[in-house]
Amino acid sequence: MMRIERLGFTYSKNTVDECRVLEDISFHIQEGEFIGLIGSSGSGKTTLIKHLNGLLKADSGAVYFQGQNIYDKGYVLSKLRKEVGLVFQYPEHQLFGRTVLADVCFGPQNLGMSKEEAEKSARDCLELVGINESYYHTSPFELSGGQKRCVAIAGILAMQPKILVMDEPAAGLDPETKHMIFDLVEEIRKKRNIAIVLVSHHMEDVAYYANKVLVLHQGRLVLTGEPEEVFTKTEFLREIGMDVPQITSVTEKLMKEGFPMVNPAITVKEAEERILKVFRERGGAE
Amino acid sequence: MIRDITIGQYYAQDSSIHKLDSRTKLMGVLIYIVALFLVKNPWWYLLLFVVILALYRLAKVPYGYLLRGLKGIVILLIFTFVFRLISTPGIPVAQLWIFTITGEGITKAISLTVRIALMIIGASLLSYTSTPRELADGLEKAFGFLEKIHVPIHDMAVIVMIAFRFIPILIEETNVLMDAQASRGVEFEKCSVWKKCRNIFSLLLPLFLSAVRRSSDLAMAMEARGYSGEGETSRMYPLRYHSGDRIAYVLMFLFLAGVIVMRVVNIY
């Protein structure tokens, strides 16, 4: 669906602060994928996702959406913005509508939906994120923090994007709200077969939800693959200053002590199954 | 554009200019501006420019920062230039559509634009070399006598300091908001006036709310650290003149005297 080819970007070109932020980045995004984009602070993650809907223009390389180069002359960027929804950090801070419904309709209407279409889409999405109809005509500022976040996400979803990019969507939320939002995103992905790009510092979440992981380090993609492949390269990840899920670290330690496991686990469930298997097999031999 | 504002951008360095008392530097900028208005011959601007370049070098601020200060006001400069160019009466030298350009206009336009540019470059140096706190303290001391007639100079100094502290934060926040609303299909350039208003509103309201949120947080944090707005407070580094300041004052007044003398005797 989207292909990024040898993308490079320099910040503040031709000034004293000139700084190469992205270098030679290539990857692709397909329908239904859940991509985790990880990297330490300052590795260029936020800069990279701003290229996906054309907020920033790369100075080398290309971005193809459905086969078309978005840097081609005459390419309508507003169409791309509709197809690639970007949820920034603390998205609730962008709310400004008089009512919840009006705020959610804002994006779709800007991007060419008729009033009726936009409202229908907004209602669908608000229902998806679990905002009760009784709130539709209240001010978004009267909601709780978690609810505001959900409304803001609905505001992007209502544009019916084919790719949903989210920058640290759970930042500052308590565990309950966090799980709710992640489960919701997962549900939407399955329902609409859209692609998700999740930018996060929380390896546990990425390991649990993503089915492809990209590791960014100093502006370059240094590792790409399935979560199992990426997170079990613990030494490499630590070398570039990144965490691994606690469960990976602990199962790795177990293996070092001689516990018969083939590979470190990346989720609690996986670890549980593997450890139980070790004991069961031995039980069976007895 | 908005990223280019240099107000309140301190450039940390260890230089003799940085070490000067902020009152000295304020006086310096004042004298520099007076000098700019006193000289008439464009060649003297070149001299003032050389002086400023020397001061930047002395302050160890890279020359790149010189242009940075100008970038923020580039529109103002162009506007001033064009306005002066077409609105000064005199001997016509060219005709552009309905506008007449005069010889006097060209001279005036160049000299006024250069004057503003030089002024900004000079004032930027002040903010590169003194922290807003030092500036606020300097202003507080310099205008402290107003406290006697119940002008709340001390409170104003605190306000100035906090304003400086939050300028970069709010600029950053505006950038994020612009990106976020652009992702929701907002275009800030090509659209009708009504839409433009609505679009600007989509920035202003969140920005306003964030400022309110931040200020109530900040008020609480300040209160928790013993700020009451009343009573005596002290300073970690009280303003004190050093030998460097004395030398600077002497040089500054010599410079001013020189400019005045030249102006009076009309040597060009």
Next chain:
Amino acid sequence: MIDIKNLVHRYTIWESDTKKSKKTVLDDVTLDISPGQLVAILGPNGSGKSTLAKHLNVLLLPDEGTVWIDGKDTKDAKALWDIRSTVGMVFQNPDNQIVGTSVEEDVAFGPENKNLPSTLIQEKVADSLRAVGLLHKRKSSPFRLSGGQKQRVAIAGALAGTPRCIVLDEPTAMLDPAARKEVIHVIHKLNKEAGITIVLITHHTDEVVGADKIILMNQGHIIQEGTPKEVFDNFELLKKVKMDVPQVTELAWNLARQGIPIKTPVLTEEQFVTEMMRIYEDGKNREDC
């Protein structure tokens, strides 16, 4: 150090322009914190933990009940500045609590408000910055620091008031994991080396593992109080108030439920590995017999 008896706090909610109602956010909270302890207050959003924190620095006053700080009643207006210099506060958003435009200017803000002599302020600022490991950044602009560094500056700012207790209201909520570790490390160091009483408010369970005491809050009540071992032992209660537990703790619980003889609660990776290996070796020895 801190003694709270039957504290009740209610917020006024304006339902419309004329109608108002009261919402109880803290209901009959009784709590005792002794000097030198590192106490963590854990609970989901809206459990009243931040409101409780504000009572410790007299940013709020009780509607009912009493809060004593070092034997002084917070309702006593004369004790206000005394209490505020005994208890330092650090808030959630690092950007919104830094006043100064350079690191040292900010740290100096508290002592300056107390009208201390300049040399003493300089000393305190240097000491506080050294304690959080940021002395080399003293001249930097806070804007150029990382999130973790900013929060450490805020801690130094509280420290410069030479408090005997520091209350941190969700200091890590806006930080990434690396910065969170950095801040938690500094907090533990201050507690161990300088003997400062710490009240850490958070919803991240992995941060409270090293605390002396955990207070679990939900809907304005303290629902449990005890050592990390005691609190994590009640897995069901933690799940009920929707708190996450560290992955090792959860894994150990799941294994225990499947009949593996692992001693719960497990709080650290090391503990898990030792437990697991013990069980594994035990089994092997039995097999060998």
